[in-house]
Amino acid sequence: MEKTWNNKAWFMVLPVLLLVAFSAVIPLMTVVNYSVQDTFGNNQFFWAGAEWFDEVLHSERFHASLGRNLIFSAIILLIEIPLGIVIALNMPRKGWGVPVCLVLMALPLLIPWNVVGTIWQVFGRVDIGLLGHTLANLGINYNYVQNPMHAWFTVIIMDVWHWTSLVVLLCYAGLVSIPDAFYQAAKIDGASRWAVFRYIQLPKMNRVLLIAVLLRFMDSFMIYTEPFVVTGGGPGNSTTFLSIDLVKVAVGQFDLGPAAAMSIIYFLIILLLSWVFYTVMTNYDAER
Amino acid sequence: MARIDLNHIRHAYGPNPKSDKDYALKEVHHSWEDGGAYALLGPSGCGKTTLLNIISGLIHPSHGQLLFDGQDVTNLSTQERNIAQVFQFPVIYDTMTVYDNLAFPLRNRGVPEPEIDRKVRETLDMIDLASWANKKARGLTADQKQKISLGRGLVRSDVNAILFDEPLTVIDPHMKWVLRSQLKQLHQRFGYTMVYVTHDQTEALTFAQKVVVMYDGEIVQIGTPEELFERPRHTFVGYFIGSPGMNVMPVTLLGGMAQIGGHQVQLPSPAMPTAAGKIELGIRPEYVRLGRQGMPVKIAKIEDIGRHKIVRTRLENQEIAVIVGEGQDIPAEPHIAFDPKGINIYADSWRVGGQ
Numbered sequence: 001m002e003k004t005w006n007n008k009a010w011f012m013v014l015p016v017l018l019l020v021a022f023s024a025v026i027p028l029m030t031v032v033n034y035s036v037q038d039t040f041g042n043n044q045f046f047w048a049g050a051e052w053f054d055e056v057l058h059s060e061r062f063h064a065s066l067g068r069n070l071i072f073s074a075i076i077l078l079i080e081i082p083l084g085i086v087i088a089l090n091m092p093r094k095g096w097g098v099p100v101c102l103v104l105m106a107l108p109l110l111i112p113w114n115v116v117g118t119i120w121q122v123f124g125r126v127d128i129g130l131l132g133h134t135l136a137n138l139g140i141n142y143n144y145v146q147n148p149m150h151a152w153f154t155v156i157i158m159d160v161w162h163w164t165s166l167v168v169l170l171c172y173a174g175l176v177s178i179p180d181a182f183y184q185a186a187k188i189d190g191a192s193r194w195a196v197f198r199y200i201q202l203p204k205m206n207r208v209l210l211i212a213v214l215l216r217f218m219d220s221f222m223i224y225t226e227p228f229v230v231t232g233g234g235p236g237n238s239t240t241f242l243s244i245d246l247v248k249v250a251v252g253q254f255d256l257g258p259a260a261a262m263s264i265i266y267f268l269i270i271l272l273l274s275w276v277f278y279t280v281m282t283n284y285d286a287e288r
Numbered sequence: 289m290a291r292i293d294l295n296h297i298r299h300a301y302g303p304n305p306k307s308d309k310d311y312a313l314k315e316v317h318h319s320w321e322d323g324g325a326y327a328l329l330g331p332s333g334c335g336k337t338t339l340l341n342i343i344s345g346l347i348h349p350s351h352g353q354l355l356f357d358g359q360d361v362t363n364l365s366t367q368e369r370n371i372a373q374v375f376q377f378p379v380i381y382d383t384m385t386v387y388d389n390l391a392f393p394l395r396n397r398g399v400p401e402p403e404i405d406r407k408v409r410e411t412l413d414m415i416d417l418a419s420w421a422n423k424k425a426r427g428l429t430a431d432q433k434q435k436i437s438l439g440r441g442l443v444r445s446d447v448n449a450i451l452f453d454e455p456l457t458v459i460d461p462h463m464k465w466v467l468r469s470q471l472k473q474l475h476q477r478f479g480y481t482m483v484y485v486t487h488d489q490t491e492a493l494t495f496a497q498k499v500v501v502m503y504d505g506e507i508v509q510i511g512t513p514e515e516l517f518e519r520p521r522h523t524f525v526g527y528f529i530g531s532p533g534m535n536v537m538p539v540t541l542l543g544g545m546a547q548i549g550g551h552q553v554q555l556p557s558p559a560m561p562t563a564a565g566k567i568e569l570g571i572r573p574e575y576v577r578l579g580r581q582g583m584p585v586k587i588a589k590i591e592d593i594g595r596h597k598i599v600r601t602r603l604e605n606q607e608i609a610v611i612v613g614e615g616q617d618i619p620a621e622p623h624i625a626f627d628p629k630g631i632n633i634y635a636d637s638w639r640v641g642g643q
Contacts, residue, residue, distance in 0.1 A: 184346050185379040187366040189440060190396035199381045199392075 034260035052261035062262065064237065065245040066269075072152075072241060073220040076159050080216055081209070083160070084167025089201070091172055102172075105165040117229025120158040124230070144231065148238035151231045155239055158226055163216060170212045174205035210284070214277045221270060242266055290356040290448040290481060291322040292343065297352030299338055305350065313338045313349075314505040320498075322357070323479040325472070327496035329486060331528070335505040336485045340451050343483065344371045356448050372441040373451040377458060378433035382426040386417055389425050390439050397444075411443045414470065431459045438467065442474065449481040456491065468495055489529050501525050517572070518630075523637045526570050532598060532609045535576065536634070539569040546633070549604040551583045555641075556628035565636035573598065573609040575630025578618065582625030587618070 035052055037045040056062050091101045108116070124144050126132040135142040144154040178200060186196045224243040227233065233240035233248070240248070246266065250259035299313040308314055313335040320326055328336040341347040342354065345366035354362045361369050372393075381389050390411055394404045412418040415435040420428070425436060434455065441450050452471075456464045472495060475482055486492050492499050493513040501509045501516065501524070508522040509515075520526040526534030539546040539553075546553045546569050553569070578599060585601040585608065599610045601624060610624060633641040 179377070181375045181377060181379050184341075184373070185375060185437070185440075187346065188344065188371065188373045189393040190367045191392070192396065195392075195396065199383060203382045 031260045031263050034256045035264055038257050048257060052257040053265065056258055056261045056265060061237075061245070062265075065240050065242050068239070069221060069223075069241045072156070072223070073217055075156055076163070076220050077213060077216055079156070079160050080164045080167050081213060084164050084212065085171050085205070085209075087164070087168045088171035088175055089197070091168070093176060102169070105168050105172075108162050108165050109169075111162070113225035114229050116158065116162050117226040120154060120161075120226070121230045124154050146235055148235055151235060151239050154230060155227045158230065159220065159223070162226070163219070166215065167212045170208040171205050174208040175201060178204050206284070207281075210277070210281050214274075214281075217277070218270065218274065221273070291358070292320040292449060292481065292483075293353075293355035293358070294318050294320070294339075294343075295353035295355060297339075297342060297349045297354065299335075299342060299347065299349045299351075311350075311505055313342070316352075316507055318500075318507060318510065320481065320483070323481055325475050325482045325484070325495060325497045327484045327486060327492035327499045328502060329489060329492040329499050329528070330502035331487055334502045336487075336502050337453055339502070340373070340453055340483060340485050343449070344373045344451050345369045346373075370444075370446065370448050371451060372444055372447045372449075374437050374441040374453065374455040376454040378430060378437045380425045380428075380433050380436050382424075384425055385422050386425050386428070386436060387412070387421040389436050390443050393440055393444055407443050407445065411439045414442065414474070415439045415467075431463055434458050435467070445478070447480070449483060452482070452484040454486055455484075456486075464491075471495065489531075493529075501528065503528075519632065519639065520570065521639045523568065523570060523634050526572070526632070530572055530574075532573055534570045534572050534632075535608045536568050536570045537603075537606045537608070539567055539633075541567060541633070546631075548583075548606065551603070553583075553626050553631070554628060555633070556631055568634040568637075570632040570634055570639075571626050571630045573611040575627040576608060576610040577625045577627060578610045578612050578616075578622055579625065580619050580621070580623055582623040585622050585624050587622055590618070 036048055036050070038048040038051075039045050087105075091105075092098055111119075123129045124132045124142075126136050126143055132142060132144075142150055144150040182200050183196065186200060191199070222243055223241055224247070227239050227241060228244055228247075231239045233244040243266075246259060246262055249255050249262060294316050297313065297316045298311055300311045302310060305311055316339060328339065330336050338347060342349045345361070345364060345368075349362070352362075353360055356369065381392060384392065387408055390408045391404050394407060399407075409418070409421075412421055415438060417432065417435060417439070420432070425433070428436070438455060441452070456467060459467065468491065471482070471484075474480065484492070484495050486495075493516075497512065498510055499513060499516055500507055501522075503522065503524045509520065509525050511519075511521075516525055516529050520529065520534060523534070523536050526536060537548055539548050541547075541555075542552075544555050546555055548569065578601075583603055585603045587599060587601050588607070589600040591598040591600070594614075596614055597612045599612050599618065601608050601610055601622065603624065608624065612618065632639055
């Protein structure tokens with residue numbers, strides 16, 4: 001077929017171009033701008049080159065918060081994915097239990113982040129919190145304000161409480177799409193409960209699980225509000241994850257150059273990991 | 289292999305069934321011989337699959353008992369009953385290879401590996417997938433997948449019965465024919481007890497020694513294909529089997545004669561029962577002669593289907609289909625006559641007399 005060329009058609013792309021420019025490109029370019037310059041105020045800027053990048057990449061503080069964030073993401077994935085699968089497997093498939101379970105599961109997802117943080121901040125307090133006070137009465141010396149282990153424990157439990165539902169709902173969607181005939185055939189074939197899970201349910205959940213892992217990884221890697229509200233990144237720096245650290249540098253210390261460089265590095269890490277996930281997923285699809 | 293006794297089995301899907309209408313399966317009481325090939329034939333929703341699932345143990349009947357070789361298995365699980373079943377749509381284990389799919393039911397039962405290998409290879413040859421053995425099952429086409437499902441049903445040699453739930457629906461016509469003959473051969477060779485659910489009469493009649501016709505939750509007739517054709521016990525069997533189905537018309541009985549509108553037809557045996565209820569006469573189109581003698585009819589339509597013609601005639605207000613040989617001409621003033629051999633008399637849809 002003959003293709004029609006009309007350069008006026010480019011104008012049709014203009015609105016979206018403007019939109020993207022104002023919402024993403026221009027703010028991003030300011031960050032890039034800051035990351036390669038130094039300023040002492042008065043709106044005077046000096047060229048700094050790759051100096052800030054160099055500084056951030058060699059800073060122990062950055063390494064530490066990156067490490068903490070990776071460990072955090074790993075722990076919550078290790079808990080939330082298996083837990084989500086187990087809960088989804090045990091949810092009812094029909095009857096009045098279905099809407100009840102679905103609503104219960106969706107509830108934590110509907111609560112705003114900072115409210116979740118506040119709930120757990122109060123919940124864990126030794127003086128008035130249900131959890132903290134109960135633990136104290138049981139003779140357990142629990143204090144998330146002073147003990148880094150307790151702070152980590154609280155933040156992880158909070159994230160599990162907040163986000164396991166997402167994994168559950170995704171897995172449940174995968175499970176209900178399996179026709180009854182598969183379970184019947186498995187019975188006829190004499191398959192054990194484990195074999196049914198391994199050869200019928202898990203393969204059918206495969207794709208939703210990849211999405212769940214991707215979403216939970218991205219989200220936990222960018223976590224800010226909840227730990228900020230509960231621990232403020234402390235005690236010390238023990239729960240200072242990447243985004244909390246970034247805000248400290250940018251807003252707390254007003255070190256615009258290093259903060260901008262850090263933002264870009266942070267962004268590139270997330271972009272890289274998303275790309276890895278995307279490739280894994282599409283390769284998996286191509287294999288089918 | 290086992291003899292299957294269905295002892296007053298009834299089933300309702302809802303709780304607390306009260307009237308007959310609540311039952312998906314009304315009273316089934318029959319014995320199926322060891323090594324028999326049975327086809328369950330009937331329209332959609334008549335209870336065929338329910339009956340099959342009761343036999344395999346996927347459904348527990350509301351009432352009644354199921355016996356395998358005289359042993360009560362009603363409360364045994366599917367696994368304990370040792371049954372193979374093939375479903376309407378292919379069920380395969382995506383992540384396994386074709387070989388592992390077939391080995392799966394054997395491995396679950398702890399069969400030794402050399403034995404598994406022998407059985408699986410044998411089955412692979414049978415379903416013609418030997419060259420695919422090491423391929424992942426998910427890449428196959430729908431009919432290859434269904435062949436795997438069939439293969440998983442056939443791979444165990446010690447089963448009590450093999451049940452097929454419309455297994456060839458997704459397979460193309462030629463392959464259907466091939467697989468059906470293979471199943472029949474297998475049956476002859478190994479003497480499996482086979483139960484085959486279908487709504488396709490050709491499939492039922494070619495596969496089975498005995499065809500079980502079901503209608504509205506009941507078994508209306510069990511018989512050889514010939515019995516179903518010649519002596520349908522219920523008008524439904526007459527309609528459902530045969531192409532076109534049996535002509536059924538309301539009549540009044542007068543001694544040895546049947547009165548159809550203004551005409552009289554000689555009945556084969558003079559001692560016709562004086563049954564009460566709605567009396568009907570049934571005759572298959574194959575037994576209606578079109579010629580110059582008999583009852584005058586009008587011709588509504590002629591369908592030429594190759595080997596023969598189907599002539600749709602009208603006798604007063606009654607439509608009667610006639611099968612006419614390809615070479616035979618149709619007279620200008622057509623008349624029809626009934627061959628006494630083919631006449632059946634029904635009272636309230638159940639057969640009460642005939643030859």
